[in-house]
Amino acid sequence: MDDQSDPGPLREGSKALFSFGVIADIQYADLEDGFNFFGTRKRYYRHSLLHLQGAIDDWTREGRVPGFVLQLGDLIDGYNAQHQTSEKSLELVMNTFKMLTVPVHHAWGNHELYNFSKDYLTSSKLNTKYLEDQIAHHPETVPSENYYAYHFVPFPEFRFILLDAYDVSVLGLDTCSPKYQQCMRILKEHNPNEELNSPQGLSEPQFVQFNGGFSQEQLSWLNEVLTFSDTNQEKVVIVSHVPIYPESSDSVCLAWNYRDALSVIWSHKCVVCFFAGHTHDGGYAQDPFGVHHVSLEGVIETAPDSQAFGTVHVYPDKMLLEGKGRVPNRIMSYK
Numbered sequence: 231m232d233d234q235s236d237p238g239p240l241r242e243g244s245k246a247l248f249s250f251g252v253i254a255d256i257q258y259a260d261l262e263d264g265f266n267f268f269g270t271r272k273r274y275y276r277h278s279l280l281h282l283q284g285a286i287d288d289w290t291r292e293g294r295v296p297g298f299v300l301q302l303g304d305l306i307d308g309y310n311a312q313h314q315t316s317e318k319s320l321e322l323v324m325n326t327f328k329m330l331t332v333p334v335h336h337a338w339g340n341h342e343l344y345n346f347s348k349d350y351l352t353s354s355k356l357n358t359k360y361l362e363d364q365i366a367h368h369p370e371t372v373p374s375e376n377y378y379a380y381h382f383v384p385f386p387e388f389r390f391i392l393l394d395a396y397d398v399s400v401l402g403l404d405t406c407s408p409k410y411q412q413c414m415r416i417l418k419e420h421n422p423n424e425e426l427n428s429p430q431g432l433s434e435p436q437f438v439q440f441n442g443g444f445s446q447e448q449l450s451w452l453n454e455v456l457t458f459s460d461t462n463q464e465k466v467v468i469v470s471h472v473p474i475y476p477e478s479s480d481s482v483c484l485a486w487n488y489r490d491a492l493s494v495i496w497s498h499k500c501v502v503c504f505f506a507g508h509t510h511d512g513g514y515a516q517d518p519f520g521v522h523h524v525s526l527e528g529v530i531e532t533a534p535d536s537q538a539f540g541t542v543h544v545y546p547d548k549m550l551l552e553g554k555g556r557v558p559n560r561i562m563s564y565k
């Protein structure tokens with residue numbers, strides 16, 4: 231991973247146009263601490279809620295309130311499903327978010343789909359599509375109901391696009407549905423392992439069950455929105471639970487068809503930044519087209535004496551990520 235060294239304290243003379251908060255992989259559960267699959271990283275299931283409260287305390291300080299917050303997915307851990315605590319944990323975490331007076335945009339990750347079906351999520355408080363902005367007289371920029379994605383403009387000429395990285399996935403679907411069968415076929419074509427979460431021996435290790443991808447329908451919609459943004463000299467920030475740029479992520483955590491997403495993005499000049507979660511160690515790289523790919527460090531693997539969230543200050547020529555705890559500061563100039 232092209233992890234640039236922390237530029238140190240961020241100093242900027244002029245006032246930002248606007249700011250927004252970012253946080254990823256809270257994975258709350260009312261459980262004792264545990265470990266990741268390999269036993270190499272501790273997971274702090276209960277403390278993750280206190281980390282969220284700490285972030286919200288920071289985002290509610292006078293003079294520091296961002297315009298909105300991006301929650302990058304995996305809000306509650308999959309273990310809640312096994313303990314029948316999914317609704318209770320979701321309610322607790324969503325009540326914590328209520329301390330914020332600004333909109334929170336929720337991306338959906340694999341842990342949302344361990345706890346809830348896509349149909350349940352669509353009618354839940356985790357569906358923040360009602361916060362979308364529509365572009366008048368451009369029907370091609372209206373997302374379909376077949377995936378969870380939308381775009382919004384928090385400040386003139388800055389468009390944010392939230393993508394559904396589990397649009398093509400075996401998670402959260404009725405196993406009898408044609409879509410499940412089709413996604414399972416794709417997964418098995420790329421992953422012959424009996425354990426479909428295992429990347430062992432794969433030339434494309436991202437083809438595991440805990441990842442997903444983007445349908446052609448969603449990518450065509452993305453292409454239409456980016457075409458509009460190019461024409462109107464907008465800058466675009468894309469948000470997804472799953473990263474798409476190999477240098478910014480563990481190779482096992484990339485979207486199945488990350489190359490397809492990159493080729494759409496690289497055929498436009500408007501995209502400046504791509505925010506993701508999922509790869510809990512975090513990562514960062516700028517791609518050859520100048521797009522900054524930030525994979526945010528996950529709250530769930532953050533020790534109680536640290537933190538993991540950030541506030542992004544947006545300027546006409548750059549974004550400054552002001553990281554807290556494990557999240558490093560970054561200066562991200564536009565190409």
Ligand SMILES: Nc1ccn([C@@H]2O[C@H](COP(=O)(O)OP(=O)(O)OC[C@H](O)CO)[C@@H](O)[C@H]2O)c(=O)n1
Pocket residue numbers: 266267304340341425427428429440480483508509510511
């Ligand atoms: N090599 C692996 C890795 C994982 N699994 C199993 O897959 C499921 C999901 O893994 P988990 O680590 O819980 O997923 P997260 O979204 O929390 O984290 C993603 C990255 O790992 C973070 O860097 C789970 O059932 C694992 O046991 C597996 O079988 N083989």
